[in-house]
């Protein structure tokens with residue numbers, strides 16, 4: 001092993017390609033879909049589906065099957081590193097669009113993490129099909145956000161029909177509409193619903209269920225209107241006596257004294273937190289690059305290398321922003337590098353999320369501030385990026401929850417000792 | 420490829436330096452700071468780890484190759500024990516490393532074997548000047564070419580071990596550019612203050628004011644020979660060293676306050692179980708790791724001759740100085756009133772941490 005910071009060639013090449021996608025398919029219509037909140041940018045979705053299929057990505061943004069081809073030279077795996085770069089680049093284009101990139105998203109990630117080989121085969125093949133296809137993850141409820149153990153949704157086995165009967169209401173489901181509603185343009189998707197099969201067992205009783213699009217008793221009750229990432233739909237999903245086949249449960253159908261089901265969800269988060277962080281960094285980079293461009297246009301240069309007491313306030317701010325952006329990105333790269341190398345990365349994942357949540361918010365805020373009226377105007381996308389950025393510190397564990405994870409790790413505390 | 424694991428050799432070095440830092444430097448730090456004195460034996464022991472020796476090729480009496488990454492790892496470890504002690508052990512590098520990086524062949528042969536042979540003996544360098552707007556790229560000390568010689572005038576501050584140094588590199592402005600000049604001990608016109616500098620921190624390190632009054636040296640004493648050198652490379656190397664030391668100091672404060680917080684009871688539980696404390700610790704750990712990676716990247720870029728390496732070193736240095744201040748301040752805060760008392764080291768870490776914004780020139784790797 002060694003210490004090295006060379007962007008792997010395949011990733012560098014991919015970035016060049018994605019930059020043109022970001023400029024031509026995303027930036028050009030960013031504003032339009034920010035202002036028409038629940039409209040779907042079909043052309044982007046279609047294009048990405050076709051492009052990803054052609055690239056052999058298995059349809060969707062995933063770490064992919066990273067094994068080198070037979071006979072090819074052995075090289076270290078880079079699947080998660082590539083994914084983080086893809087997400088950063090797409091979010092540099094538009095973070096809301098990135099979230100509606102077709103594929104399995106968090107729903108498929110849950111199947112991947114907690115499903116059996118048969119379930120993976122059965123549920124995941126669809127993303128490589130003819131039409132763009134989506135999946136979503138439903139954990140959050142009105143009364144259970146950060147505290148996922150408080151979910152009330154129940155799944156009861158109907159012994160007669162050997163079906164699970166699910167009741168409850170899920171909120172804030174990213175791509176819930178695209179995954180569940182049977183649009184003609186889309187393939188049949190699914191949602192993964194977290195429910196308890198034994199409320200007395202707490203976390204040990206929590207299981208995830210694959211609920212196919214169009215399942216009876218399930219309705220999209222609401223689409224949220226949001227501060228930012230408006231191209232991405234955020235759904236409330238009501239489940240009333242929704243019946244799903246017995247085999248759609250991910251993990252064991254019986255409750256032991258262990259919390260393996262819940263741990264499955266948490267393992268998903270270790271993998272996805274740096275990716276959410278990467279999305280935020282893409283937005284922040286967009287804002288910082290825009291700011292620097294505008295400063296240059298206005299004859300302001302940044303004099304790198306000067307002692308700080310000789311710098312102007314704007315210079316100091318820009319230098320700080322660059323430090324924040326790059327160091328936050330490196331935390332992400334380290335976390336996904338660990339994932340690629342099968343090292344446990346709960347600490348690094350959460351660190352990258354903490355830092356990205358902070359710096360994306362600060363960088364976009366500062367950029368708006370420095371640009372003055374131009375920063376506040378909807379003529380430019382900067383004000384949108386400021387709104388988009390904030391979600392980085394909220395979903396996939398808020399900044400506080402990720403601080404708790406980091407603190408527990410460094411202090412050697414359990415969830416009981418530090419809550 | 421990306422990779423974040425030191426190689427075997429680097430890891431061995433880090434382990435060895437870490438042991439010295441924990442078992443020798445740290446236990447001696449408080450006493451050294453209060454008495455303004457570092458035991459000679461302590462410095463010798465650090466010298467014997469061979470940090471500098473391992474960065475110098477065999478041709479000049481050493482046994483390795485310089486790598487900014489390796490040095491960054493070692494400096495962090497060393498400074499994690501004690502900053503003043505670490506800077507003292509590494510003082511000869513202030514002279515040797517610029518020669519290795521930018522010296523002429525004659526300069527390398529004349530000095531490198533002598534410096535690394537045997538016991539630690541002081542060679543030093545003078546960059547900092549006593550002015551609020553001190554800028555390494557706009558020095559007040561001047562060098563002027565006069566016939567075959569350079570004539571230097573001005574005043575330098577914070578020069579480690581200047582009193583005993585066998586020779587020093589003095590940085591001066593030559594036609595608008597910073598250039599180094601090798602000044603031998605007892606050069607005519609060179610005067611070193613009797614009194615040591617008194618600073619907020621690093622009191623164990625003997626630092627002196629140095630005056631130059633028409634100090635005259637032949638052209639061959641210009642670092643790099645008659646045609647000089649690129650100061651940016653030296654400055655970037657200094658910045659990476661300072662930044663790494665900042666990480667070491669910050670880590671010391673973090674580690675101490677974390678352990679304290681797990682022991683200290685208040686309101687029926689350990690204070691570490693309070694989010695106000697736990698979140699500070701989480702942020703300290705995150706910030707330290709983020710800046711460490713930024714430094715590693717800068718060092719790697721420098722080692723590999725990447726285009727933006729100098730800028731990256733500047734960013735890493737700037738970020739590290741801010742990080743060190745934030746972390747060491749919180750270290751004191753976590754100990755409450757006890758953090759303010761000199762029996763605990765966190766107040767010293769805070770004083771040392773404040774210096775990094777101006778420590779360019781006290782370390783180079």
Ligand SMILES: Cc1cc2nc3c(=O)[nH]c(=O)nc-3n(C[C@H](O)[C@H](O)[C@H](O)COP(=O)(O)OP(=O)(O)OC[C@H]3O[C@@H](n4cnc5c(N)ncnc54)[C@H](O)[C@@H]3O)c2cc1C
Pocket residue numbers: 106136137138139140144145146147171172173174175226234391394395396397398399400401404419694
């Ligand atoms: C746009 C969007 C998309 C989303 N997509 C999905 C999705 O696809 N699937 C899904 O399941 N969920 C999704 N979510 C939900 C998201 O994960 C939650 O909003 C998030 O976990 C926070 O939960 P909450 O909103 O209930 O806030 P709460 O849990 O009520 O938190 C409120 C505040 O209290 C703080 N807090 C909570 N607990 C603690 C604690 N122990 N210590 C200190 N502070 C604490 C929080 O940090 C926060 O600042 C999405 C949310 C949004 C806004």
Ligand SMILES: Cc1cc2nc3c(=O)[nH]c(=O)nc-3n(C[C@H](O)[C@H](O)[C@H](O)COP(=O)(O)OP(=O)(O)OC[C@H]3O[C@@H](n4cnc5c(N)ncnc54)[C@H](O)[C@@H]3O)c2cc1C
Pocket residue numbers: 683685686690693695696752753754755756757759760
């Ligand atoms: C120079 C000096 C002069 C002083 N003069 C006097 C004096 O004249 N008379 C006198 O009686 N005292 C005096 N004090 C003591 C001073 O008031 C205490 O040091 C102070 O109240 C903090 O208590 P502590 O040092 O025991 O810290 P602790 O109570 O041990 O606190 C340690 C850390 O934990 C944090 N913490 C503690 N409880 C909580 C909580 N519930 N939630 C979150 N965080 C928490 C604190 O903020 C601090 O960061 C003096 C102290 C100093 C340093």
